[in-house]
Amino acid sequence: MRSHPDACPGAVELHQAADGGLARIRVPGGSLSAAQWDVVRLAALELGTGVLEFTSRANLQIRGLADGLELGARLRAAGLLPSATHERMRNIIAAPLESNQALVNALDAALCADPVLASLPGRFLVTVGASVSGLGGDFGLVDDVLLLAGTDTGVRVEDPVDALVTAARLFQEMRGSAWRLSEVDGGVRKITEHFGVADAPRITPVVTPVAPSPVTPGVPLGRLDARLLAGVPVRLTPWRSLVVPPGTDTTGLITDPASPWHGVSACTGRPGCAKSLSDVRADARAWLGTPHALPVHWSGCSRRCGRPQGDVIEFVATSDGYEEIR
Numbered sequence: 297m298r299s300h301p302d303a304c305p306g307a308v309e310l311h312q313a314a315d316g317g318l319a320r321i322r323v324p325g326g327s328l329s330a331a332q333w334d335v336v337r338l339a340a341l342e343l344g345t346g347v348l349e350f351t352s353r354a355n356l357q358i359r360g361l362a363d364g365l366e367l368g369a370r371l372r373a374a375g376l377l378p379s380a381t382h383e384r385m386r387n388i389i390a391a392p393l394e395s396n397q398a399l400v401n402a403l404d405a406a407l408c409a410d411p412v413l414a415s416l417p418g419r420f421l422v423t424v425g426a427s428v429s430g431l432g433g434d435f436g437l438v439d440d441v442l443l444l445a446g447t448d449t450g451v452r453v454e455d456p457v458d459a460l461v462t463a464a465r466l467f468q469e470m471r472g473s474a475w476r477l478s479e480v481d482g483g484v485r486k487i488t489e490h491f492g493v494a495d496a497p498r499i500t501p502v503v504t505p506v507a508p509s510p511v512t513p514g515v516p517l518g519r520l521d522a523r524l525l526a527g528v529p530v531r532l533t534p535w536r537s538l539v540v541p542p543g544t545d546t547t548g549l550i551t552d553p554a555s556p557w558h559g560v561s562a563c564t565g566r567p568g569c570a571k572s573l574s575d576v577r578a579d580a581r582a583w584l585g586t587p588h589a590l591p592v593h594w595s596g597c598s599r600r601c602g603r604p605q606g607d608v609i610e611f612v613a614t615s616d617g618y619e620e621i622r
């Protein structure tokens with residue numbers, strides 16, 4: 297059981313990193329209008345380091361901030377900070393190639409409208425759609441199936457919005473100091489009993505990444521020069537890529553699955569993270585071109601932040617070089 301609250305950063309409550317304030321901007325469902333995207337880009341350029349970091353939960357991070365006040369004001373005006381109280385729990389990953397943003401918006405609004413749910417941890421995660429169902433959500437929706445901690449226990453729902461709020465409330469009531477539903481003793485069973493088993497389990501959660509293409513470009517090492525993609529509506533994916541309109545200028549992005557950048561990720565490392573034993577991004581760049589079958593993730597210490605879900609080859613910095621983990 298956890299003995300301390302989670303310390304996930306928000307857009308206003310920053311994490312103090314070695315390179316300054318770090319803001320994490322939740323984007324439930326990943327969709328940003330062109331105007332909203334430009335607000336975030338310009339904030340990174342004018343208030344931060346000029347780089348937008350893409351997270352494995354399809355959120356964005358800005359580094360090097362003095363404080364979160366100006367950023368918060370800009371995001372609020374753009375409709376990207378609808379609730380001061382529920383900001384850090386607004387983690388909803390949606391299958392990026394499906395038409396589900398309206399459902400995500402309804403789920404987000406309903407979660408934010410319930411004061412009890414303001415205390416959910418920053419690690420709380422909801423997935424919407426089959427292709428992201430294996431990403432480790434506390435709750436997942438795939439059609440009428442409500443997954444609980446990544447398991448189809450036979451719960452079926454008619455009203456997904458109402459069902460998610462009910463399930464989230466049950467989790468909040470029983471979680472104690474746990475951050476995730478999977479950590480609550482008997483949590484999945486109790487929520488299943490509340491809803492009742494309506495069907496035999498039929499969903500096996502999967503992760504189906506979007507391959508890089510001109511309309512689904514990847515972001516090398518998850519770090520985007522914020523001068524790029526000006527004036528373009530985007531949808532963020534949990535694979536550190538975006539969905540953009542056909543004809544978008546994707547210079548500097550990964551559009552070919554054969555690119556050596558494809559499938560390679562890295563944590564922040566030096567100089568941004570004080571815990572890092574190495575400049576992992578520089579080391580990953582130097583390694584680039586080495587053939588690899590699986591995704592590869594580089595970490596500057598044993599915390600292994602940002603490690604993708606599923607099978608992955610990891611290089612973890614130690615005081616004695618890199619340890620390879622498969």
Ligand code: SF4
Pocket residue numbers: 563564565566569570571572573595596597598599600601
């Ligand atoms: S894995 Fe370690 S070095 Fe990398 S960002 Fe996390 S804490 Fe920092």
